[in-house]
Amino acid sequence: MRSNQEIIKLICQEKEAQQMSLSELARQVGMAKSAVSAYLNGNREFPLNRATDFAKALAIDCNYLLGLEADQATEQLTKLYYQLEDQRQEKVFHLMQEELENQLAQEVSDGKGTYSVKAVTKLAAGLGYAFNDYDYQTVQVPNQPPRYDLASIVSGDSMSPDFRNGDIVYLADRGFSRYNGEVCAVAVNDRTFLKRVYLEKELLRLVSINPDYDDILIPFPPSDGEHIRIFTVVGRDSTVTI
Structure with a gap:
């Protein structure tokens, strides 16, 4: 898995390659511009729970951003899941189910998957x-x-x-x-x-x-x-x- 510094470096490289402004990146990930700036400047630890949002905004694979192979990604997610208390595990599970249902519904409404x-x-x-x-x-x-x-x-x-x-x-x-x-x-x-x-x-x-x-x-x-x-x-x- 990439270090915090390596993740930030990759985000900055992709941002520059795509000529994406800081404001646009912040808008795409749904965060304040000041918060994104703090991450990119190294003043704050990159939030791993928002890696998917940054990867989606930059149109890159989340596993690639984190430096994980598919098996490593599964292992990392499993490890994080089992570190949670039972009630929090249940919340995560229901959230994943809800997100999957929303995704499938969106695919149908967009005419995808049909x-x-x-x-x-x-x-x-x-x-x-x-x-x-x-x-x-x-x-x-x-x-x-x-x-x-x-x-x-x-x-x-x-x-x-x-x-x-x-x-x-x-x-x-x-x-x-x-x-x-x-x-x-x-x-x-x-x-x-x-x-x-x-x-x-x-x-x-x-x-x-x-x-x-x-x-x-x-x-x-x-x-x-x-x-x-x-x-x-x-x-x-x-x-x-x-």
């Missing part, structure tokens, strides 16, 4: 929703999407609790198959449905998870002029409000 997905129209988990290939909406999701051909947004509650209103579903075009209860997006002419699909004799049976909804029966194969497309659901996720 993935952009271009979703087409709305997919009815109910009685059908008008299908429009050109009606797109870009949404943010917290998890990396799987491989998919189309994405759409669930509208309605007929597939709850498995698929909630506002969820995004990922769809793969696997052509026609022998469906036996797979959850699929079914486009029938200009209407779309999210249902469990059963292929029966000369019809498709679309079944909701929510028992409040009746089955929907669709002639299959389609007659001339009728249009049916079926996409298998390969994943789902909630959306994030930015």
Whole structure:
């Protein structure tokens, strides 16, 4: 670990290299200009508990500022933690939890740690929703999407609790198959449905998870002029409000 003098020397070097004024550094670390000046002049011992603030202000790694390897940094933090009384350890632990929660919340609000997905129209988990290939909406999701051909947004509650209103579903075009209860997006002419699909004799049976909804029966194969497309659901996720 660096000595107090070495830490101060490094801060001064970085400050000069970045052409940062004393006033700006003090503002960045949230301290009085006179206090920062006293540290840099060697009139006061550098406060190790503010090392993170100085490192962040100078855009350098805190371990580098303190002269610690990763393992040494962990060891130093552990040593400091166990020097505290039990009540103070508890305060530190809760503070770390709170800071982590705030950081994650900030990442979401900044749009970091999320993935952009271009979703087409709305997919009815109910009685059908008008299908429009050109009606797109870009949404943010917290998890990396799987491989998919189309994405759409669930509208309605007929597939709850498995698929909630506002969820995004990922769809793969696997052509026609022998469906036996797979959850699929079914486009029938200009209407779309999210249902469990059963292929029966000369019809498709679309079944909701929510028992409040009746089955929907669709002639299959389609007659001339009728249009049916079926996409298998390969994943789902909630959306994030930015």
